[in-house]
Amino acid sequence: MIRTGRERWVQREPIENMALGDAWKQLSWFYYQYVLVTALYMLEPWERTIFNSLLITVAAMAVYTGYVFMPQHIMAILHYFEVVQ
């Protein structure tokens, strides 16, 4: 927002972009914290790429496994506790 000479507040960006801008700032702050805590801050960009790819691969595999097997596991648990036959 910018302030005009006549004390009226004028909105520069549309409201959706501002929320996006704030979300982007928040996300990049979180990414900065992640990079500091895992010491990726000290590594060169290609090393960061390797680490992030590995991490995302492992996380994706975990999510996929969960997606495939969760219904079976939940049915087994409910069967064990005799909630459903």
Add this chain to the structure above:
Amino acid sequence: VFYCVSECDFGKDRSSGLNWCVGRGCLGNHHASCTSLYKKPFVESFEETPLLVAVLTYMGYGILTIFGYLRDFLRDWKFEKCHLAREREEQKDFVPLYQDFENFYTRNLYMRIRDNWNRPIHSVPGAKMDLVERVTPDYNWTFEHTGKVLKDVINMGSYNYLGFAENTGTCADAASECTVKYGVGVCSSRQETGNLDKHEELEKLVARFLGVESSMVFGMGFATNSMNIPALMGKGCLILSDELNHASLVLGARLSGATIRVFKHNNMQSLEKLLWDAVVHGQPRTHRPWKKILILVEGIYSMEGSIVRLPEIIALKKKYKAYLYLDEAHSIGALGPRGRGVVDYFGLDPCDIDIMMGTFTKSFGSAGGYIGGKKDLVDYLRLHSHSAVYATSMSPPITQQIITSMKCIMGEDGTTLGQERLCQLSENTTYFRRRLHEMGFIIYGNNDSPVVPLMLYMPAKIGAFGREMLKRNIGTVVVGFPATPIIESRARFCVSAAHTREMLDTALNAISEVGDLLQLKYSRKNRHGREGTDLFSYLESHQD
């Protein structure tokens, strides 16, 4: 006089509000009935590392180690250019000249954030300094100067406690007059033709300053320790040295060939146990009594900011008949109402300490070291110390700088400048420490010590802190392994009498900003205006 060995311990950290009591059989809370050896409260705190932070720090080091192995593999198999020292091709089959694994930490962790150290300074390192800007095209293996100079960087790293590092004023004028008269080099060792009348004048002045019979000065502080301890100790002697002693003391102790036993940092029970064992059991295997027992301590420990518990050590030394070697490198000129160091700070008698050692690098804005004590001791050292016999003696302008600054501190130059600087330093120290504590950082050390270590813990934050502070025009010193334990890396601030309140406020605001950005405010203790906002601080505040 007997001593009880219980010590009060509040809450989680080892902050001791209390001291020893003179009387047998006291246990637990015995504050009201003690007469203490300390004339004022001795408040030190070393807050414990938060568990989550410790785990994440280890994880960070683990990731860096894995990538270090990867890079070493690439370097070995020639996928990547190797910048390190390597043997020539013809010598590949010989015994290796360079120790590869020993330098693992240096080439894989230190090199990545090397731009925080060895920064070239383009002016006198006073309260503000000029830094040469550097860029690195290949991730810190080589540096290039851009030609630009960063002006007026607030200097929070130099050991400039009383602000004598200046290029204008009486000290600088006197030093330049001395250069005009004596030249710069001495061209000889002290024993041959290197003994100037300025050195004798300085030695008499130092002896008067410390309150001892006689003193001797050397050209280098590190060499004072490492060359004089071997002259005093030998085989069959016992050295009891503090855990966190400086490298020069450790080197001197090892060179002497005496047996070295280490006691826990500033822990009087540990020291007493070692002394008791030494006197009762004597030397190992033969059980003969030790020839000499020397207790080796420092005045202010520069990595912790803690002050030695001198009254208790002197009481122990008298009881067990040991000698005391006190290294006042950081505390001389910086502690005490008259600036005479730890002895003045505790109000003790300088005759109780057998060997008083110190350096002129910190509070006097110069270079070199001294040893003070009884006349017999100093005369013996003049003949038997390696530093006196072989090392070049102190340069004349440096000697004159010390003479002028010491006279200023003692008030003998006719002004109250020295006393003003001492007061300014202690005010600055108290203010700086209080504000940092209120902001929520973990600060180690004694409330009166001008050395302020601020804990960073994580390896990436070491580099990030140094760089972010430089962006805000403040020069800081960050320290990691091996100078500190692996997870306890820190930023070390040295408060100076030359810092004005505005400079300290600027620095503190920048530190707070960087602390929020890097999430460094780990402290769980009560802070100003934040009491009881979370369960832990509520419980802690109601525990004592």
